[in-house]
Amino acid sequence: MSVVIREVLIMAFTKEYWILLVLKQAPLDRIHIMKALFLIWHRSGRNITDYFEFEPYLYGPCSFEVYSVLGNLQSSELIVQPPHSLPKWVNYYLTARGKEQAEEAVKKSLPKTVRLIEAVIDEISQLNFFELLRKVYTEAPDFAVNSMFRGVIK
Amino acid sequence: MTLILGIPVKQGMVMASDGQVTTGQVRAQAKKLKKLNENCIWGAAGDFRLFERVEECIAAIPESEKGEPLQDLWTSLRDIVLKCVGDLVSPSQGSEPCQAIFVFAEYRDNPRILYILGNGQVQWQANIAFAIGNGDVFAHALLHKYQDLIIEKIDSKLATVIAYKIIAETAEAISIGVGPPIDVWQLPPAKNLSKEELTGLEETYLGLRKAEIELFLKGVKS
Numbered sequence: 346m347s348v349v350i351r352e353v354l355i356m357a358f359t360k361e362y363w364i365l366l367v368l369k370q371a372p373l374d375r376i377h378i379m380k381a382l383f384l385i386w387h388r389s390g391r392n393i394t395d396y397f398e399f400e401p402y403l404y405g406p407c408s409f410e411v412y413s414v415l416g417n418l419q420s421s422e423l424i425v426q427p428p429h430s431l432p433k434w435v436n437y438y439l440t441a442r443g444k445e446q447a448e449e450a451v452k453k454s455l456p457k458t459v460r461l462i463e464a465v466i467d468e469i470s471q472l473n474f475f476e477l478l479r480k481v482y483t484e485a486p487d488f489a490v491n492s493m494f495r496g497v498i499k
Numbered sequence: 500m501t502l503i504l505g506i507p508v509k510q511g512m513v514m515a516s517d518g519q520v521t522t523g524q525v526r527a528q529a530k531k532l533k534k535l536n537e538n539c540i541w542g543a544a545g546d547f548r549l550f551e552r553v554e555e556c557i558a559a560i561p562e563s564e565k566g567e568p569l570q571d572l573w574t575s576l577r578d579i580v581l582k583c584v585g586d587l588v589s590p591s592q593g594s595e596p597c598q599a600i601f602v603f604a605e606y607r608d609n610p611r612i613l614y615i616l617g618n619g620q621v622q623w624q625a626n627i628a629f630a631i632g633n634g635d636v637f638a639h640a641l642l643h644k645y646q647d648l649i650i651e652k653i654d655s656k657l658a659t660v661i662a663y664k665i666i667a668e669t670a671e672a673i674s675i676g677v678g679p680p681i682d683v684w685q686l687p688p689a690k691n692l693s694k695e696e697l698t699g700l701e702e703t704y705l706g707l708r709k710a711e712i713e714l715f716l717k718g719v720k721s
Contacts, residue, residue, distance in 0.1 A: 375698070375702060376702055376705075379702075402699060402703075403656070403660060403699070403700075403703040404702055404703050404706050407699055407702075409693070409695035409696060409698075409699060410695070412694070412695040412698040412699070413694070413695050416694075431671060432667055432671075432701055432705060433705065434705055474706060474709050475709070475713065493660070493703065493706070493710075494706055494710060497710045497713060497714065
């Protein structure tokens with residue numbers, strides 16, 4: 346499903362707000378957050394002011410800034426990630442303060458913006474790694490050009 | 500304890516290390532790779548006190564001299580290592596000389612790797628991926644399958660993925676001495692990957708792990 350509502354996404358949002366809005370819909374790990382933020386941008390005509398800048402990376406679209414913003418949100422105790430000893434994908438969750446901030450972000454958003462985010466999260470939150478990449482690469486093949494996983498997910 | 504590895508690539512070199520320091524029963528985190536100049540990164544496996552002392556001495560080398568090729572610098576570096584080993588030996592207590600191996604990886608016109616042992620012994624290599632330190636046997640085994648691809652088919656970006664993957668897998672496999680955070684450098688020019696770039700490599704590594712299992716299972720089913 347592709348929802349293009351370019352005009353409603355022009356409003357200036359902090360990058361932290363975008364991640365809070367995404368996590369308000371469902372707890373997600375880093376790879377799902379990254380691809381959700383990309384699809385939001387892609388489906389809004391690739392035109393959102395002061396948004397994350399994506400590049401075709403080794404696993405498809407990537408904005409390294411997403412990682413630093415996630416770090417900021419963790420430091421601010423707006424999101425948490427359960428401790429894990431081995432490297433693996435682990436979901437981020439909103440804290441109580443994070444939920445309050447996410448509600449604030451919703452109030453500042455236009456309903457169409459919230460609906461777009463809901464639609465994207467609804468579509469991807471239950472997808473596994475390969476299903477997720479397949480969806481993103483199909484929608485935005487120009488961002489799959491450097492991916493190491495193109496052969497595996499065909 | 501430490502794991503350091505280096506992968507020569509087309510027009511450059513990638514070096515990576517784990518980030519765990521063990522002192523007695525205490526674990527801490529530290530950066531184990533250092534920049535000598537824009538063309539050379541160095542690190543060491545062994546006694547961390549010795550590494551720190553050598554680092555101080557290298558920092559005291561005048562900048563103009565530090566930028567010289569390894570072929571011109573190696574005697575100074577060897578002398579620093581020998582002096583620092585001597586400083587840490589306490590004859591009155593009859594302590595053993597520090598055990599360590601220092602590795603300097605350089606890329607100018609070609610890759611060049613210099614090893615200096617704690618006893619002053621020196622060895623040179625070129626065009627060969629290497630691993631030193633705790634877990635080097637695991638790392639060599641994991642590196643082996645890429646050996647035929649080095650140098651021609653592996654670029655700097657791919658080498659960062661391989662280096663990250665090998666250190667992460669070794670750290671998971673062995674019980675002590677090697678652990679996060681993983682550090683990765685590229686050269687030339689010497690560039691230490693940012694925290695965000697390293698997170699990107701971790702994501703790629705996690706994806707590759709999944710892909711390997713997926714391919715295996717597909718093969719088993721077919």
